[in-house]
Structures are given as C-alpha cells and as structure tokens.
Amino acid sequence: MLTLDDLPTPSLLLDHDRFVRNHERLATHLLRLGVPLRPHVKTAKSIPALRQLLRGQPGGVTVSTLREAEACLDAGITDILYAVGVAPQKLPAIAELQARGAAMMVILDSLAAARALAAHRHRRGIGIPALIEIDSDGHRAGVAADSTLLLDIAEALGDDLRGVMTHAGESYRCVTAEEKRAMAAQERDAAVNAALRLRFAGYSAPVVSVGSTPTAHFADDLSGVTEVRAGVYVFQDLVMAGLGVCAVDDIALSVLVTVIGHQAEKGWLITDGGWMALSRDRGTASLPVDQAYGLVCDADGRVLEELVMIGANQEHGIIARRDGQPWDLGAYPVGAHLRILPNHACATAAQFDGYVLLADGKPTGEYWQRFNGFHIGLP
Amino acid sequence: MLTLDDLPTPSLLLDHDRFVRNHERLATHLLRLGVPLRPHVKTAKSIPALRQLLRGQPGGVTVSTLREAEACLDAGITDILYAVGVAPQKLPAIAELQARGAAMMVILDSLAAARALAAHRHRRGIGIPALIEIDSDGHRAGVAADSTLLLDIAEALGDDLRGVMTHAGESYRCVTAEEKRAMAAQERDAAVNAALRLRFAGYSAPVVSVGSTPTAHFADDLSGVTEVRAGVYVFQDLVMAGLGVCAVDDIALSVLVTVIGHQAEKGWLITDGGWMALSRDRGTASLPVDQAYGLVCDADGRVLEELVMIGANQEHGIIARRDGQPWDLGAYPVGAHLRILPNHACATAAQFDGYVLLADGKPTGEYWQRFNGFHIGLP
Numbered sequence: 001m002l003t004l005d006d007l008p009t010p011s012l013l014l015d016h017d018r019f020v021r022n023h024e025r026l027a028t029h030l031l032r033l034g035v036p037l038r039p040h041v042k043t044a045k046s047i048p049a050l051r052q053l054l055r056g057q058p059g060g061v062t063v064s065t066l067r068e069a070e071a072c073l074d075a076g077i078t079d080i081l082y083a084v085g086v087a088p089q090k091l092p093a094i095a096e097l098q099a100r101g102a103a104m105m106v107i108l109d110s111l112a113a114a115r116a117l118a119a120h121r122h123r124r125g126i127g128i129p130a131l132i133e134i135d136s137d138g139h140r141a142g143v144a145a146d147s148t149l150l151l152d153i154a155e156a157l158g159d160d161l162r163g164v165m166t167h168a169g170e171s172y173r174c175v176t177a178e179e180k181r182a183m184a185a186q187e188r189d190a191a192v193n194a195a196l197r198l199r200f201a202g203y204s205a206p207v208v209s210v211g212s213t214p215t216a217h218f219a220d221d222l223s224g225v226t227e228v229r230a231g232v233y234v235f236q237d238l239v240m241a242g243l244g245v246c247a248v249d250d251i252a253l254s255v256l257v258t259v260i261g262h263q264a265e266k267g268w269l270i271t272d273g274g275w276m277a278l279s280r281d282r283g284t285a286s287l288p289v290d291q292a293y294g295l296v297c298d299a300d301g302r303v304l305e306e307l308v309m310i311g312a313n314q315e316h317g318i319i320a321r322r323d324g325q326p327w328d329l330g331a332y333p334v335g336a337h338l339r340i341l342p343n344h345a346c347a348t349a350a351q352f353d354g355y356v357l358l359a360d361g362k363p364t365g366e367y368w369q370r371f372n373g374f375h376i377g378l379p
Numbered sequence: 380m381l382t383l384d385d386l387p388t389p390s391l392l393l394d395h396d397r398f399v400r401n402h403e404r405l406a407t408h409l410l411r412l413g414v415p416l417r418p419h420v421k422t423a424k425s426i427p428a429l430r431q432l433l434r435g436q437p438g439g440v441t442v443s444t445l446r447e448a449e450a451c452l453d454a455g456i457t458d459i460l461y462a463v464g465v466a467p468q469k470l471p472a473i474a475e476l477q478a479r480g481a482a483m484m485v486i487l488d489s490l491a492a493a494r495a496l497a498a499h500r501h502r503r504g505i506g507i508p509a510l511i512e513i514d515s516d517g518h519r520a521g522v523a524a525d526s527t528l529l530l531d532i533a534e535a536l537g538d539d540l541r542g543v544m545t546h547a548g549e550s551y552r553c554v555t556a557e558e559k560r561a562m563a564a565q566e567r568d569a570a571v572n573a574a575l576r577l578r579f580a581g582y583s584a585p586v587v588s589v590g591s592t593p594t595a596h597f598a599d600d601l602s603g604v605t606e607v608r609a610g611v612y613v614f615q616d617l618v619m620a621g622l623g624v625c626a627v628d629d630i631a632l633s634v635l636v637t638v639i640g641h642q643a644e645k646g647w648l649i650t651d652g653g654w655m656a657l658s659r660d661r662g663t664a665s666l667p668v669d670q671a672y673g674l675v676c677d678a679d680g681r682v683l684e685e686l687v688m689i690g691a692n693q694e695h696g697i698i699a700r701r702d703g704q705p706w707d708l709g710a711y712p713v714g715a716h717l718r719i720l721p722n723h724a725c726a727t728a729a730q731f732d733g734y735v736l737l738a739d740g741k742p743t744g745e746y747w748q749r750f751n752g753f754h755i756g757l758p
Contacts, residue, residue, distance in 0.1 A: 008754040042693055064694040084694045085639035087651055088714045109640050112713035140695055141640050141649050260464035261488050261520050270520050272466055280659035314421055314725055315443040315463045316519055334491035335467045346693055353752055373732055375387040
C-alpha cells in the first residue's frame with residue numbers, strides 16, 4: 001500500500017475528505033439560500049476536482065484564463081464565464097472556443113471593451129454574451145451601480161448584454177463575522193441594484209452573479225442574485241482561517257517536504273520546500289496572526305503550533321520556532337517529513353502540476369492533473 | 380513579420396540581445412579571474428538558453444531540482460551539480476540518473492546525509508560524489524569552515540568526498556559595491572579555507588565551488604576557487620538593479636500585458652497580468668527603492684519611470700503613478716500593451732511555460748520551452 005514515504009518531495013497533498021467537506025458546507029449553505037454555485041476553476045484547475053464541485057449544480061463554471069476555458073471545454077464542460085475583464089485582442093480566441101461548442105460569457109467595465117464586442121458581432125455575425133462588471137467595494141475593477149457609465153455600456157453592448165457580475169475582493173480584509181456579513185450584503189446590493197437599473201431602463205439583464213469565498217459563506221440573504229462564484233473555498237488556506245472563514249482543520253491542501261539539514265545554533269530546520277513549492281504568497285502578513293510562509297504539521301498532518309516556516313529560498317525552506325527560541329531539532333532528523341499548510345491555496349497549487357490525493361490521511365494512488373498556463377493554441 | 384501585437388497576453392518576453400550581453404559580461408569577468416562558470420539552471424530552465432551559457436565553458440551545470448538534472452541529461456549535458464542539500468530519499472533517483480549517464484554530484488552539510496551516502500555506496504557498490512556545503516555568511520545552510528563537523532562529515536563520506544561549495548546568499552542584502560566585494564572575498568575565503576583544512580587533514584578535496592550573482596560580478600580575486608555558479612545573472616531583474624549588480628537597461632525579461640480597464644478616479648490601469656504572471660515576489664520591498672510588483676515599460680520596452688505595478692490579484696494587475704497622484708489614463712486605452720520588468724527573474728519565469736524571444740525589440744518567432752516541476756519519473 002502506498003504511503004507518504006513513497007512520495008518524492010516537495011509534493012502537493014490534497015486531503016479528499018476535507019475537500020468534500022468544504023464543498024458540501026458551501027453547497028448546502030447556498031442551497032438553503034436558493035442560489036446555485038458556479039465554481040471558480042482558477043483554484044483547483046483540475047477536471048476531476050471540478051466534476052465533484054459540479055454535482056447537483058447547473059453545470060456552469062467560472063474561469064480566469066482562456067486556458068482554463070479550453071480545458072473545461074475539452075472535458076465537456078461548456079457553460080463558461082470568463083471572469084476577467086475581456087481585452088479586445090482576446091475576442092478571436094473566445095470566438096474559437098464558441099465555435100468548438102463553448103457557451104462563453106465575458107465581463108467588461110468600459111465603453112471601449114463594449115464597443116469592441118459590438119464591432120466583433122458586426123464583423124462575425126455572432127455575438128459574445130457579456131456581463132457588466134460592477135464595483136461593489138472599490139477593490140479593483142468595475143463600474144459603480146449608480147453610474148451613468150453603466151447605462152452607456154449597456155447601450156453599447158446591445159444584444160450581447162446578459163446582466164451583471166461583481167466580486168467583493170475587499171472581503172479578504174474582513175476579520176469579524178459581522179464585517180463579512182455586511183460585505184456580503186454590500187456585494188449583493190451593488191449587483192442587484194445595477195441589474196434593476198438596467199431592467200428599469202429597458203435592458204434585458206437576467207444574470208446577477210456575485211461571489212468571493214468569504215462573502216459566499218457569510219451571505220444570509222441572496223435575494224435577486226442568480227449565481228454565486230467561489231474557488232478557494234474547496235481547499236481553504238491560512239488566509240481563510242485567519243479571516244474566520246474556516247478552521248485550520250479544514251485546510252485540504254498541504255505541501256509535503258523533507259528535512260535536509262539543521263542549523264542547530266539558530267534553531268532552524270532546512271527543508272526541500274522553498275518558494276518554488278509554497279509560492280511567495282504572504283497573504284497572512286496583513287492578518288492578526290502572520291503565518292510567515294506557512295504553518296508546520298507533522299507527516300500525519302497534526303499542526304505543530306510552535307513552529308512556522310520563517311523563510312523561503314527557491315528550493316529551501318527554513319522552519320523555526322515562532323518565538324525564535326532555540327530548541328531540540330533532534331525530533332526532526334535529516335530525512336524526516338513535514339507538511340506545510342499554505343497561506344494561499346491558489347498560489348501554492350499553481351506551483352505544482354497536480355495533486356496527490358489522500359483519504360483517511362493516506363495516499364489513495366490517485367493523482368489529479370492540473371492545467372496551468374494562460375492561453376489556447378499558442379503556448 | 381511577427382509583432383508584439385500577435386502575442387497573447389500575458390506573455391514572457393526575453394530580449395536576446397540583453398541575454399547575450401549579460402552572459403558575456405560575467406563570462407569575460409570570470410575569464411579574467413581564471414575561473415570557469417558552472418551556470419545555474421534554476422533561473423532559465425531551458426535547454427536553448429543553457430547551450431548559449433555553456434559556450435566556452437567546461438560544460439558542467441548546477442541544478443536545484445532533479446527534474447532540471449533529468450532535462451539536462453536528456454539534452455546531453457551530463458556534468459551536473461545538484462546544489463540543494465541532498466535528502467536520503469533522493470539517492471535512488473540520483474543513482475538512476477547516474478545509470479542513465481549523468482556525472483552527478485550532490486551537496487550535504489550533515490553527518491546524517493553523509494552516512495546515508497556511505498550506506499548507499501555500500502549497498503549499491505557505486506558512490507555518489509559529494510561536496511560539503513560551507514556556511515560562508517549565516518544565510519541558510521552549511522557548516523562552518525573551521526568546525527569539527529567539517530572533518531567529521533569528510534570522514535563519514537570517505538571516497539565520495541570531492542570538495543566544498545558555498546553560496547553567499549547574504550550578498551542579496553549588499554547594496555554598495557564595497558559590501559559586495561567584501562562578501563565575495565568572504566565567500567571565497569570560507570570555501571578555500573574549508574578545502575585547505577580538508578586537504579591538510581589528508582582528504583582529497585579538488586573542487587572549490589562558490590557563487591551568487593552579486594558575488595560573481597564583484598569578486599576581484601578568486602584564487603583557490605575552481606568554479607563559479609550563477610543563474611539570475613543572465614536575465615537580471617529589479618532586485619539585481621536595486622543592488623547595483625546591473626542597470627535597469629540590462630534586464631532581459633519582461634511580461635507583456637494588456638490594459639483591460641481603467642479606474643479613472645483612482646488613477647489605476649487594470650491589466651491582464653497579475654501575480655500568476657509576475658509571481659508574488661516582492662524582493663525589492665527591502666531595497667532602497669521598492670518597485671512594488673514591477674517597473675512599467677511601454678510596449679517597446681522604454682521605462683515609464685512615473686508608473687509602477689502597485690497591486691496584483693491572480694489575473695489582474697494594477698498600475699498607478701508611483702506618487703499616487705491621479706493622471707490622464709487616456710494614453711493607455713483598453714487594449715494597449717505594456718511591459719512589466721520583474722522583481723525576481725527566477726520567480727517570474729517560473730510562472731510561464733517558456734520564453735518568447737525578441738531581437739532588436741521584435742519577436743523572432745523563436746520560443747524557448749522551460750521545464751518546470753521538481754521530480755524525475757513521478758510527476
């Protein structure tokens with residue numbers, strides 16, 4: 001039977017029991033609120049993972065790259081929302097995915113992009129359905145729900161308009177439950193109000209798409225919303241635990257590393273998992289508890305609270321006591337295995353080609369391949 | 380003829396003229412000092428790049444993963460130093476590479492690893508040549524040149540001992556030329572002294588391997604050193620420019636992005652290049668000038684000094700004025716191309732599958748594939 005000792009290090013481990021539990025938790029919550037889930041592919045980027053997330057859902061997915069769209073399409077998943085403001089140059093590739101059978105939908109927040117879409121429809125005779133991105137929190141992109149620009153974009157889009165979407169990225173700064181609930185309401189209100197304005201002005205805007213992992217979990221009313229997007233929820237990570245979206249015990253992803261040296265005077269374990277394995281993401285740096293490059297677990301996944309991964313070079317990790325005190329490194333000799341819980345699941349997973357699956361804490365022999373990269377056709 | 384407009388974004392651009400110039404600069408410097416270069420594969424991870432770096436050199440390379448070793452071996456490059464402290468579990472994979480024709484050399488800094496090597500030799504009848512890693516700067520791994528442990532490890536290694544290696548990673552904190560020169564001397568002294576101690580004690584230690592990009596450029600005497608390792612030197616990056624190792628004009632790597640939106644009130648350009656393209660590396664944060672997520676250039680590569688990439692989400696970049704003032708975004712409409720110079724070439728390059736080559740600022744049509752991943756055989 002396969003054990004962790006049979007795996008090369010660093011390896012990316014996926015605890016399938018936690019994965020299923022995380023998914024069921026959010027799916028159940030949304031079912032109660034009466035809104036379907038359109039899972040975001042950007043975290044898992046893996047077809048076997050997606051198939052489990054789509055059970056009992058309408059079947060649509062959210063993607064962050066056209067490469068993700070292509071991989072979904074190749075697997076027979078055709079209802080695809082490309083949720084990054086569309087660049088005019090990407091329209092031919094999107095049309096190619098349409099021609100291959102994808103029901104693509106794009107997002108945009110500018111007259112320039114809306115006009116590029118209209119010109120594309122005029123040229124090709126086939127449009128690309130679009131949602132207008134709404135700025136619900138000042139975090140990044142989108143137009144204000146009460147802006148003139150919203151109606152101008154709708155006018156420029158014409159028949160390609162399908163509705164609105166928003167992403168409350170500022171929810172990643174909401175530490176209390178109250179803040180997250182308020183942010184979820186703010187996200188919903190912005191999207192629903194924008195859709196109502198469009199409908200009152202005579203436009204068809206059936207789709208009201210919202211989502212971020214924190215708001216998806218803390219929303220207590222999604223009236224008027226037609227779908228929720230979330231990605232990291234299914235793995236969870238130290239940022240989500242730090243925000244109170246999940247417990248540390250919910251984190252399904254970890255990186256298996258091997259101790260390759262000791263610096264006894266400094267109290268450092270040196271491992272073969274550096275930033276190439278964990279990524280450079282330091283998402284917990286701005287949270288109440290900074291987890292540096294990750295929380296350390298023993299080989300069986302039990303958290304070693306006193307330890308933290310304090311440093312990362314390309315292929316070297318440095319593990320020390322959180323309080324900086326020297327300690328007896330002998331418990332973790334050269335060759336010992338440890339597991340690191342990541343700050344940010346999307347970033348850490350992206351450093352690997354796939355997931356080694358665990359059930360009951362043991363490798364099942366299954367490996368879920370990821371699709372990395374950005375584009376279709378061209379590399 | 381191919382132009383930048385034909386490329387999907389984000390794409391990783393490699394200015395071949397700068398690449399050649401960077402390589403020639405270091406190779407010439409080391410030629411003058413009479414020491415050959417053993418280029419580090421970890422930055423470029425690409426065979427066509429390596430072939431150019433190996434011209435006029437003995438032909439050996441440095442790797443940070445066994446995947447790199449395998450890719451080199453498959454391309455006929457057989458003299459391979461695996462320069463991350465070897466874990467006992469990796470010895471079978473290394474033996475497999477030896478059996479396939481690789482002249483592998485490993486490094487270690489513990490009795491445990493040395494004994495694992497001796498046991499491996501005893502079991503297999505064939506040893507794995509090893510260098511003892513010397514700690515020249517307290518940065519990470521290695522044993523002190525004047526320690527008892529050095530001689531104990533040599534004794535445990537027996538016939539597998541080939542010499543010593545060190546990496547002055549602290550050179551990444553040396554801002555003045557004087558500090559870098561001093562660090563280069565310190566790196567050399569530690570390695571040479573360790574080798575002399577071993578030789579005086581009766582051990583054979585012909586190899587004295589040193590290197591980091593800053594010390595390689597600023598060393599003015601490498602007496603006693605038999606080879607220099609460096610990787611990032613050939614691309615350079617904002618960290619190296621910030622340390623005065625190169626000029627910004629030497630940086631050969633950039634990420635081509637497209638403007639996908641404007642947040643006019645905030646003075647933000649939104650692009651389709653986020654941390655998935657640039658990485659989360661914030662290596663300039665601790666330098667005199669913090670370049671945030673990267674310096675911004677126009678599509679032709681001219682630096683736009685007043686702009687900087689202030690934020691990164693997974694597939695979104697945020698570009699603003701460095702002074703935070705509002706400005707006229709109209710010069711960079713939706714669909715415009717920009718190029719971002721990265722903080723850390725190794726980390727940014729690792730986010731892509733390969734390099735789009737430029738000569739005279741134009742795509743040549745060449746694409747240099749990278750090999751990512753960690754392991755041989757297994758994924």
